[in-house]
Amino acid sequence: MNAPLRFQTLTVSDLSIAAGETTIVSDVAFTLAQGRPVTLLGASGSGKSLVAHAIMGSLPPGLSARGVITLDGQDLLAATPAQVRARWGRAIAILPQEPWLALDPTMPIAGQVGEVHRYLHGLGSADSATRMRSDLAEVGLGDRTQAYPHELSGGMCQRxxxxxxxxxxxxLLIADEPTKGLDAALRDGVVERLRREVAQGRLLLTITHDIAVAAALGGMVGVMHDGALVEFGPAExxxxxxxxxxARALIGADPAQWPSFPLPAAREAVVSASGLSKRFGERALFDGLDISVRRGEIVAIVGPSGCGKTTVGNILLGLVAPDKGEVERAAGLAPTRFQKLYQDPPAAFAPHQMLRHSLGDLLRRHGLAWTQAEASMDRFGLGRELLDRRPGEVSGGELQRFAILRALLLDPVFVFADEATSRLDPVSQKDVFTILIEAVRERGLxxxxxxxxxxxxxRLAKRILTLGAAEAA
Structure with missing residues (x-):
């Protein structure tokens, strides 16, 4: 559905964002015009999403914005809270970075799309249902309309x-990491959808760490680093x-260019399974699947979104029961030494608990010292100030690094990393995998x-398991 209202220009000038007396984003300036989208690249925590939320008027509590943001001459920062809320969905829409935070866990996705047409656009129930089916079919979910978010894969939730x-x-559409966790075909489909939004006259601001997405969208590209816009210009x-x-380091850090990471010979199997079969409803994910992971070994699972990759890892951890088959985990080890890194990091944290408390509970429960956690934070590039924020008040990449840090503190023998670096820029991704590979090499993980x-x-895996194209959670 095309909205009748169209904006010509969004202008951001002298934008600074502060947490109390501490400035975390400073002097950001750019112009977004019809037909010329803007894409922001940069490391997790560089301030990209904060710029988007300042425009949206949805900065987390405790953060404040200064400067000027004008939409066709109207100063957005001068708006009252009621005026800000009135713009949401009608004038400005944001696709949040985390689908876990964007979807209602108590409602099937059909209802979540349909209610936008019914209550925002005032359509009747029949027309709303027709629009809903069309919208979900366009993103490849036409046969999952009655599924709840927890019944979908991470990529499906994103769609x-x-x-x-x-x-x-x-x-005005703001897309915050719209292609994270999607395979190449679905990523290209999302990019094409965004290009159509631009062609229809919408203003588009995209935040991504995917260089290919920035190149495909064209328009203008900005690179943020440590809260500053260090480069801005035409995409090419x-x-x-x-x-x-x-900017040179970020754009040059493609995984295809990484050096090799030699590992010593793998040892005994830490977890193995044979004859695994799993169905969801009428859909068969896999049948007769054999897999094993040995100490000191990296195994990768690849395949389209929704083909069952996450399900395999969950079965190995005992989180999901197979329909058929056997799983054997190394004996004599505490369950905490088998860890999972979730694709959606909010799923691993209590939403209202400060990260300091979350980390402190873990340390006390397992008799670990704060010095260990602090040393790990330094290695992961996590500042101490983040400890006094809630999960929703840090970037997705920062939260994912906290999740990886927390898992490694428990000295695991097996880690199932479910798109563990999908929220990280290429430079940070390389840094995190260097730490994980060190654990594989030195601890026999x-x-x-x-x-x-x-x-x-x-580049990283000794063995690669490719699953098929079944569309299931």
Missing amino acids: AAIAVTHAAGAP QVLEAPRHAY GLLMVTHEAALAE
Whole structure:
């Protein structure tokens, strides 16, 4: 549905964002015009999403924005809370970085898309249902309309959130990491959808760490680093001949260019399974599947979104029961030494608990010292100030690094990493995998990784298991 309202220009000038007396984003300025989208690249925690939320008027509590943000001459920062809320969905829509935070866990996705058409656009129930089916079919979920979010894969939840945002039809669309966790075909489909939004006259601001997405969208590209916009210009200029040192490092950090990571010979199997079969309803994910992960080994599972990659890892951990088959885990080890890194990091944290408390509870429960956690935070590039924030008040990449840090503190023998770096920029992704590989090499960790990035799997994994194209959770 095309919204009748169209904006011509969004202008951001002298934008600074502070937490109390501490400035975390400073002097950001750019212009977004019809037909010329803007894409922001940069490391997790560099301030990209905060810029988006400042425009949206949805900064987390405790953060404040200064400067000028004008939409066709109207100062958005000067709006009252009621005026801000009135714009949401109607004038400005945001696709949040985390689908877990964007979807209602108590409602099937059909209802979540349909209610946008019914209550935001005032359509009747029949027309709303027709629009809903069209929106979900466009993102490949036409046969999952009655599924709840917990019944969908991470990539499917991302597509459902895209359908909800598209249904709003707002003339200014902000897409925060819209392709994370999606395989190449689905990623290209989302990019094409965003290009159509631009062609229909909508203003588009995209935040991503995927260089290919930035190149495909074209328009203008900005690179953020440590809260500052260090480079901004036409996409082809910034991506092909970046001037700033960080921009060059970011754009040059493609996994295909990583050096090899030699590992010693793998040892005994830490977890293995034979003859695994699993169905969801009428859909068969896999049948007669054999898999094992040995100490000191990296195994990758690749395949389209929804083909059952996460399900395999969950079966190995005992979180999901197979329909058929046997699983054997190394004997004599505490369950805490078998860990999972979730694709959606909010799923691993209590939403209202400060990260300091979350980490402190773990340390006390397992008799670990704060010095161990602090040393790990330094290695993961996590500042101490983040400890006094809730999960929703840090970036998705920062939260994922906390999740990885927390898992490694328990000295695991097996880690199932479900798209564990999908929220990280290439530079941070390389840094995190360097730490994980060090654990594989020095501790004998067995690592099972799910990824949509073929280059990443080929560079790191000794063995790659490819699953088919079944569309199930």
